[in-house]
Amino acid sequence: MTKTAVFPTGTILGYPRIGPRRELKSAVEAFWAGTITADELESTAAGLRADIRERLTGLGLGRADSSIPETFSFYDQVLDALCTVGALPERFASLLGADGTIDLAAYFTLARGDGENPPLEMTKWFDSNYHYLVPEIGPETRFSLASDRIVREFVEAKQGGYLTRPVIVGPVTFLLLAKPSDAAPEGFLPLDRLRDLLPVYSELLGRLAEAGAEWVQLDEPGLVSESIPVPRATVLAALRHSTDTLGHLSTRPAIFVAAPYGSLDDAFPVLADAPIEAVGLDLVRGQTPFDLSGLGTKTLVAGVIDGHNVWRGDLNAAFDTAQAIAAQVAHLAVSTSTSLLHLPHSIDDEPALGDGLLSWLAFADQKVAQVTTLVRGLADGKAAISPDLAAAAAALQSRQDAPGVRDSSVRARAAALTGTDFTRGSYEHRVEAQDAALGLPALPTTTIGSFPQTTDIRRARAQHLRGTLSAEDYRGLMRAEIARVIALQEQIGLDVLVHGEPERNDMVQYFAENLEGFATTANGWVQSYGSRCTRPSILWGDVSRSAPISVDWASYAQSLTAKPVKGMLTGPVTILAWSFVREDQPLGDTARQVALALRDEIADLEAAGIQIVQVDEPALRELLPLKRANQAAYLDWSVGAFRLATAGVSAATQIHTHLCYSEFGVVIDAIRNLDADVTSIEAARSRMAVVADLGTSGFDHGIGPGVYDIHSPRIPSVAEVVDLLERALTALPERQLWVNPDCGLKTRGYAETVESLTNVLAATRQVRARVAG
Ligand SMILES: CN1c2c(nc(N)[nH]c2=O)NC[C@@H]1CNc1ccc(C(=O)N[C@@H](CCC(=O)N[C@@H](CCC(=O)N[C@@H](CCC(=O)O)C(=O)O)C(=O)O)C(=O)O)cc1
Numbered sequence: 076m077t078k079t080a081v082f083p084t085g086t087i088l089g090y091p092r093i094g095p096r097r098e099l100k101s102a103v104e105a106f107w108a109g110t111i112t113a114d115e116l117e118s119t120a121a122g123l124r125a126d127i128r129e130r131l132t133g134l135g136l137g138r139a140d141s142s143i144p145e146t147f148s149f150y151d152q153v154l155d156a157l158c159t160v161g162a163l164p165e166r167f168a169s170l171l172g173a174d175g176t177i178d179l180a181a182y183f184t185l186a187r188g189d190g191e192n193p194p195l196e197m198t199k200w201f202d203s204n205y206h207y208l209v210p211e212i213g214p215e216t217r218f219s220l221a222s223d224r225i226v227r228e229f230v231e232a233k234q235g236g237y238l239t240r241p242v243i244v245g246p247v248t249f250l251l252l253a254k255p256s257d258a259a260p261e262g263f264l265p266l267d268r269l270r271d272l273l274p275v276y277s278e279l280l281g282r283l284a285e286a287g288a289e290w291v292q293l294d295e296p297g298l299v300s301e302s303i304p305v306p307r308a309t310v311l312a313a314l315r316h317s318t319d320t321l322g323h324l325s326t327r328p329a330i331f332v333a334a335p336y337g338s339l340d341d342a343f344p345v346l347a348d349a350p351i352e353a354v355g356l357d358l359v360r361g362q363t364p365f366d367l368s369g370l371g372t373k374t375l376v377a378g379v380i381d382g383h384n385v386w387r388g389d390l391n392a393a394f395d396t397a398q399a400i401a402a403q404v405a406h407l408a409v410s411t412s413t414s415l416l417h418l419p420h421s422i423d424d425e426p427a428l429g430d431g432l433l434s435w436l437a438f439a440d441q442k443v444a445q446v447t448t449l450v451r452g453l454a455d456g457k458a459a460i461s462p463d464l465a466a467a468a469a470a471l472q473s474r475q476d477a478p479g480v481r482d483s484s485v486r487a488r489a490a491a492l493t494g495t496d497f498t499r500g501s502y503e504h505r506v507e508a509q510d511a512a513l514g515l516p517a518l519p520t521t522t523i524g525s526f527p528q529t530t531d532i533r534r535a536r537a538q539h540l541r542g543t544l545s546a547e548d549y550r551g552l553m554r555a556e557i558a559r560v561i562a563l564q565e566q567i568g569l570d571v572l573v574h575g576e577p578e579r580n581d582m583v584q585y586f587a588e589n590l591e592g593f594a595t596t597a598n599g600w601v602q603s604y605g606s607r608c609t610r611p612s613i614l615w616g617d618v619s620r621s622a623p624i625s626v627d628w629a630s631y632a633q634s635l636t637a638k639p640v641k642g643m644l645t646g647p648v649t650i651l652a653w654s655f656v657r658e659d660q661p662l663g664d665t666a667r668q669v670a671l672a673l674r675d676e677i678a679d680l681e682a683a684g685i686q687i688v689q690v691d692e693p694a695l696r697e698l699l700p701l702k703r704a705n706q707a708a709y710l711d712w713s714v715g716a717f718r719l720a721t722a723g724v725s726a727a728t729q730i731h732t733h734l735c736y737s738e739f740g741v742v743i744d745a746i747r748n749l750d751a752d753v754t755s756i757e758a759a760r761s762r763m764a765v766v767a768d769l770g771t772s773g774f775d776h777g778i779g780p781g782v783y784d785i786h787s788p789r790i791p792s793v794a795e796v797v798d799l800l801e802r803a804l805t806a807l808p809e810r811q812l813w814v815n816p817d818c819g820l821k822t823r824g825y826a827e828t829v830e831s832l833t834n835v836l837a838a839t840r841q842v843r844a845r846v847a848g
């Protein structure tokens with residue numbers, strides 16, 4: 076059946092849920108610490124949801140026309156969908172209560188593990204720095220409506236006087252993002268379980284309709300990605316089956332399928348044909364399909380306002396696009412291209428940014444206002460919004476001409492680069508020079524860089540920012556922390572030490588604060604995963620380095636020990652990936668500017684006697700375009716930027732890099748092309764599978780596959796680390812192997828860190844003894 080409900084003329088796909096001052100983080104962490112009850116957490120969350128509805132109404136979205144989406148989550152929307160459909164992995168089967176429901180404590184156990192059972196794996200949500208929890212689906216997975224939270228939130232809104240639009244990850248994307256469970260046979264695809272999953276979605280849609288929901292939003296971004304290894308024909312057949320099944324339900328709300336993060340391509344005609352009522356397109360990343368006539372009476376939800384970036388953008392162009400589409404379709408709604416989850420709340424919270432920069436920006440609230448402006452223009456004519464369009468055009472113009480946006484010396488330096496700036500000497504020669512300089516044992520042990528960021532460290536930084544702790548005292552405290560971390564590593568017996576990164580609020584923001592061309596925010600928090608947030612920096616101008624950044628800290632750490640201390644930098648690709656980056660020039664050009672600034676820093680570290688420099692690139696995989704046609708060009712400039720940053724050093728200086736978040740398969744050639752002397756990667760959760768892949772790809776440089784997962788407080792036993800190292804040695808010669816955790820230790824506590832690293836060292840000694848025969 077086709078529903079007749081009218082879609083609102085303007086909407087957004089989702090809104091940040093952490094609260095303007097990270098209120099949700101504080102409440103959730105208090106619940107975990109046992110200082111507030113589940114009821115108290117629920118009541119804080121209800122308050123945040125009420126605030127969001129009120130704010131969105133104030134910004135012009137309608138109170139009673141389903142234009143406000145309900146996108147609250149305590150942790151993650153994929154985990155929410157998993158709990159809604161009851162798809163618990165076998166190891167967590169007992170989390171399903173006697174009444175067939177999953178409560179809040181059980182929900183968090185899935186995300187964080189329970190000491191014995193590891194949590195669900197976490198990975199990147201499309202090409203963003205948001206992480207979702209990966210469902211594990213096999214033939215044994217049972218589906219049932221195990222949480223009606225979505226219905227309850229709709230009812231809560233209704234009781235508050237709002238007719239909102241419930242949102243859930245759609246069934247196709249839910250299964251596309253899942254991985255086969257341990258029990259699944261070879262070749263099993265989670266998507267094979269669609270037929271068993273759909274009855275639960277059907278039940279949910281029935282419940283929502285009974286509660287009075289007029290619209291439901293099914294998020295299906297899985298349809299736009301070409302990085303998901305499922306044949307396209309299978310995906311399209313699943314989409315057809317899913318929309319047919321849900322569309323033909325006799326009791327359901329009108330269905331809006333949203334497909335953010337790229338173009339739908341051949342999935343568009345399938346949705347246009349389907350018995351649903353609205354289709355959402357990302358018209359910032361994707362293009363308008365040539366032929367929109369197939370939509371018939373369906374609403375086209377045109378994502379013309381960029382939901383993934385903070386620029387105010389070209390409002391005139393957005394209006395023209397919307398107007399052109401309006402002429403082709405029966406119903407048009409204006410929307411953001413993605414959920415606003417990726418943006419901070421409001422520029423009104425950032426007075427320190429200055430009027431110039433602020434006039435170029437739009438955070439979540441300003442994006443909502445842009446949507447409502449366009450809606451007004453479409454209804455009342457362009458003249459009705461001409462002051463808004465003129466202000467937006469003036470802001471764009473002022474940005475183009477502003478000092479710092481183009482720096483001639485930065486541009487001249489980039490223009491003069493030649494091939495040799497991107498290449499080091501032969502690897503064989505480097506190995507010889509580095510062996511002679513460093514004299515490391517077989518299977519050298521190290522860590523990825525950060526040590527626990529304790530409350531004391533963060534408090535000291537907050538006091539320093541507020542002006543209640545002097546720069547000198549702050550420096551003294553950070554130096555004391557560095558001394559403690561060096562002594563601890565000596566005591567544990569690590570071979571290559573780190574200074575622990577205590578002085579860094581974040582591995583990107585810290586560098587942004589110290590480079591020209593960036594601005595950083597005071598309150599611009601964005602959820603990265605669960606309760607963890609970052610304040611992405613804003614890269615608005617040409618980038619350069621006016622003074623050394625990390626050299627003092629690294630030199631101080633090196634002065635405390637005879638062992639080598641790694642200089643620790645964040646790479647150009649990761650700095651871009653975790654910032655909001657200017658969109659007025661190709662990303663590759665911006666990456667080169669950042670790379671040149673880092674190259675200067677590396678030269679200074681080398682001159683100060685630092686023999687090993689690690690340039691982290693955990694986001695290399697994340698920025699990989701979702702469409703295959705764009706991937707080669709990306710890999711070319713991203714690898715080039717890393718090489719440009721690192722190729723200026725002598726043969727004896729050892730360059731390390733670090734990548735995390737698995738799924739390395741597609742970037743394995745790129746990892747090799749980085750030409751780092753040593754690469755540390757996340758490997759514990761995949762039990763070293765990636766090492767075998769690297770081995771067969773001909774990778775012959777140093778490799779440090781992580782021997783334990785730092786995302787959980789679990790302490791690895793000596794035996795399990797020995798087992799992982801022995802596995803690695805079946806795929807790689809001993810001369811290539813380094814020993815390290817999966818990632819940095821900043822989110823862990825000291826006690827567990829010491830115990831874990833002590834076990835890693837004991838395991839390494841055992842394997843070294845075995846290898847030495
Ligand atoms: C490695 N990862 C990172 C990603 N992205 C980044 N930008 N950085 C990363 O390290 N992406 C992938 C992974 C996983 N993602 C994350 C993201 C975030 C964290 C994390 O631990 N975040 C912290 C906040 C870090 C920070 O900015 N700290 C500041 C501010 C500290 C603070 O909250 N201060 C309080 C006052 C404290 C007091 O008075 O006691 C305040 O301002 O209110 C700092 O250290 O100065 C988080 O807590 O969410 C990890 C991995």
Ligand SMILES: N[C@@H](CCS)C(=O)O
Pocket residue numbers: 523524525582643691693733735818819820821
């Ligand atoms: N050097 C960083 C890398 C994180 S991906 C750290 O150790 O935290």
Ligand SMILES: [Zn+2]
Pocket residue numbers: 523693733734735817818819
């Ligand atoms: Zn990492």
